[in-house]
Amino acid sequence: MTDVSHYISLLTVLVLAVFVGFEVISKVPTMLHTPLMSATNAIHGIVLAGAIVIVAQLFGASANGPVLTVLSIAAVTLGAINVFGGFAVTERMLQMFRRKEGGK
Amino acid sequence: MSDGASLAIALADLVAIGLFIYGLHDLNSPATARRGNRLAMIGMLIALIAVLVQTLGVGLWAIAIGIAIGGVIGVYAALKVKMTAMPQMVALYNGAGGGAAALISVVEFYVTRGGSVAMNDVIAVSLILSAIIGAVSFAGSIVAFLKLQELMTGRPVTYPGQQIVNGLVAVGIAVLGAWFVVTLGLLPAWGFVALVAAALLLGVLFVLPIGGADMPVVISLLNSFTGLAVAITGFELSSTLLIICGALVGASGTLLTVLMGRAMNRPLTNVLFGAFGAAGGTETVAGSSGPQQVRSAGADDVAIMLAYAAKVIFVPGYGMAVAQAQHSVKALADQLEKRGVKVAYAIHPVAGRMPGHMNVLLAEANVPYNQLLDMEDVNPEFPTTDVALVIGANDVTNPAARNVSSSPIYGMPILDVDKAANVVVLKRSMRSGFAGIENPLYEMPNASMLFGDAKASVDELTSAVKAL
Numbered sequence: 001m002t003d004v005s006h007y008i009s010l011l012t013v014l015v016l017a018v019f020v021g022f023e024v025i026s027k028v029p030t031m032l033h034t035p036l037m038s039a040t041n042a043i044h045g046i047v048l049a050g051a052i053v054i055v056a057q058l059f060g061a062s063a064n065g066p067v068l069t070v071l072s073i074a075a076v077t078l079g080a081i082n083v084f085g086g087f088a089v090t091e092r093m094l095q096m097f098r099r100k101e102g103g104k
Numbered sequence: 105m106s107d108g109a110s111l112a113i114a115l116a117d118l119v120a121i122g123l124f125i126y127g128l129h130d131l132n133s134p135a136t137a138r139r140g141n142r143l144a145m146i147g148m149l150i151a152l153i154a155v156l157v158q159t160l161g162v163g164l165w166a167i168a169i170g171i172a173i174g175g176v177i178g179v180y181a182a183l184k185v186k187m188t189a190m191p192q193m194v195a196l197y198n199g200a201g202g203g204a205a206a207l208i209s210v211v212e213f214y215v216t217r218g219g220s221v222a223m224n225d226v227i228a229v230s231l232i233l234s235a236i237i238g239a240v241s242f243a244g245s246i247v248a249f250l251k252l253q254e255l256m257t258g259r260p261v262t263y264p265g266q267q268i269v270n271g272l273v274a275v276g277i278a279v280l281g282a283w284f285v286v287t288l289g290l291l292p293a294w295g296f297v298a299l300v301a302a303a304l305l306l307g308v309l310f311v312l313p314i315g316g317a318d319m320p321v322v323i324s325l326l327n328s329f330t331g332l333a334v335a336i337t338g339f340e341l342s343s344t345l346l347i348i349c350g351a352l353v354g355a356s357g358t359l360l361t362v363l364m365g366r367a368m369n370r371p372l373t374n375v376l377f378g379a380f381g382a383a384g385g386t387e388t389v390a391g392s393s394g395p396q397q398v399r400s401a402g403a404d405d406v407a408i409m410l411a412y413a414a415k416v417i418f419v420p421g422y423g424m425a426v427a428q429a430q431h432s433v434k435a436l437a438d439q440l441e442k443r444g445v446k447v448a449y450a451i452h453p454v455a456g457r458m459p460g461h462m463n464v465l466l467a468e469a470n471v472p473y474n475q476l477l478d479m480e481d482v483n484p485e486f487p488t489t490d491v492a493l494v495i496g497a498n499d500v501t502n503p504a505a506r507n508v509s510s511s512p513i514y515g516m517p518i519l520d521v522d523k524a525a526n527v528v529v530l531k532r533s534m535r536s537g538f539a540g541i542e543n544p545l546y547e548m549p550n551a552s553m554l555f556g557d558a559k560a561s562v563d564e565l566t567s568a569v570k571a572l
Contacts, residue, residue, distance in 0.1 A: 007339070010344065020352065025355065025360075033460035036356070036360070039131055039144060043127075044201050044331045044350060047208070049151055049345060050346050051208055052152070054212060056167075057215050069166060071210055071211050072166060075203075075207035077174040080171045085197045085200070087145050089185070089193055093190065094138045
């Protein structure tokens, strides 16, 4: 049976987060759009947390064949590529904005 | 798990979410942007430690293997990639995230069938949606990467009945998805596998007809798709953390996509389904027929023009990125400024392959921010400009966008370089731009062409100016 109030509160959280996303981001100047896209890309790397949960679920379950084990490891690997690569590439882009506010 | 531990994990997630939001806020300004990225990194670290504690070390060896492989690949690629290849790198990382979301659903599908995790209608709907959206994002991002890396043609790939094929695949996905939800995931396994395969196919078909000129929009859209897939995965796993992070990214990606579409003055549907540039590829625009008649200039002539100008505006485009010419451009600008020439850079919102692409490259070359002018600010400047130096930009300077209603880019706001007293276009050859259309700018009486690699040409100009 679906626990309705549980999912309604998750839905509420989703809607509020969408509004926060629009508000926080709509002020970013054009020159930071590429780093911003890269940073948000890294943040959805949180899917790695989901991949970790699914590995734990799989290993806790009675039936887990080698194929599923490989697929779940692949999920963690892809999530890790997203997180580590995403943040590293954003960091590299932002290193270029270090000095020279104003400049000549 | 004890209540205390659960509480600690929930609070850690809350701190992580706060850091993500504050980090994104810091990305509003160049001064705080790096701190923003660092804060988001710390948030990610906290969230990942919390989830590892939460799972009590079950399957830890598998998790460790995945993180080790993925971490090494991700960081190595990020450090090795050239600044110019950044956009396709973002596309790849985005595809990885989408693929992870899809794989989570695939594994969850088999786990729920085993009966050890309960299934309900919300989980069924979210499982299938995140599998579909994640797979579309994964396959689409890979095609976007191949196009930008020039491992396949950047031109739109079209064939008769394309929309119908895409429509049929989408309908097939919808039917299989409905079957999945109605049976609460107890359909035969081949039905689920076929659904994921169809979603991958749709991702490929969806990006194939989109030309390279529109890739920024597509990458941004796929970024928001992955965010959406992650948010939906959050429903699947009842994770507030995933829902919030996914929603933040979904919202930002959508907003960026809309802003870019607006800058090109084309509705998003047109970008996605218009097969931009396919028709205009070989057609000549505005009745001009045969090869374009252009004036070719030498570096010395152009150098004199630049050195004795009062105001010069650089108009960088993808050609500058390809040739890695940003440092050379800065060197030329320094020479000109030494001679008292006023220098500025005109940045079209979609110049290059991503919004802000030119800003990043020029910032790398230490160009001061205040010389980088947005389209609205710089267009009134062109009529009083002596020389507009177009460095590897094409479509964003095409006057056909203003007055040729048959042009595929008609209505797109452009940089009014043709209003400058002189326009010098640095270009490798007379090949048309990424959108595949001719540029009547090159035939105008105030325009001249300097052929060659952008970096080589700019270096030549710099030494010629020095020698004056």
